[in-house]
Amino acid sequence: MMKPAQFQTFMRRYFPTFLLGFFICLLSAALSATLWIDSHWRNHPDNPLFTMMSSAVLVLLLCSGHFAMVRGFTWAVWVVLPVPTVALLMALSLLGSGVNAVLLAILLALPLLALLVFNSQRHREMRRRLVELRKVRR
Template sequence: MIHLTPLEPFLKRYFPIFMAAIFCGFLGGSAVVFLIEHYYLRLAPLVLRTSFDESAAALLAGIITLCNFMMMYGRPQWVWGMVVFFVACLLIALPAIQFSLHPLLYAESLFWPLLGLLILNSRRHREMRGKFLELRYRRKRIREILRRRQRKFSG
């Protein structure tokens, strides 16, 4: 397998911050789903809450996965999907103070989205997105060179 960049230093530098953003998304999303299920929808029937819980968890996991995969593929504008995700988690969690829930649960539902936004705005995460974009351009250039070679030998 041909690597376009040395893999070990790249992973040592950027993998922890990449995974931290993903885990903040999962933890923040799960805290918000818990808030919605147990406080916003507490008077709804159990069947509705259970079906909401499963579908919301699958949808949030899909959003996080899609945004991070597209960023990894070299599309840095997909970071805005994660930003919208974290801001939506904050906007859903902030009014939950009126339910007088446990302070640790409320703090957790605010902490993970705020930490996720901080990670997305960090210098290292921006560097990583720039490196992914650079790798995308390298792959595109290699494909063009290989196509020209193929046309040259076939024609």
């Protein structure tokens, strides 16, 4: 196990990257799902229900994937990566639908930034270190 000094070093190095990836994915999923459903099903009577259910599914995938990632499972990243991918596809489908250009640029930038964070060297190091810690705990 880690000593307190090692734990603080680990947290100081990797925790901001972990939180950045989590919150950017969360924000991109929430914004994309909300705007996509409001654009495509504007007058549908179950619009709020669809918005809540799609956001809940994306957030559930995101939270369970990050929890598994913290526990050191190697497959966890494949639970998280569909969330920004789906958010990016939803944002791309909004091109030409009359959504504000600045908002559309934000919707396109957030999932791309999330994918960039997950592909960064520091995030890879963190995942590798968490897998090593899982092997040590066994």
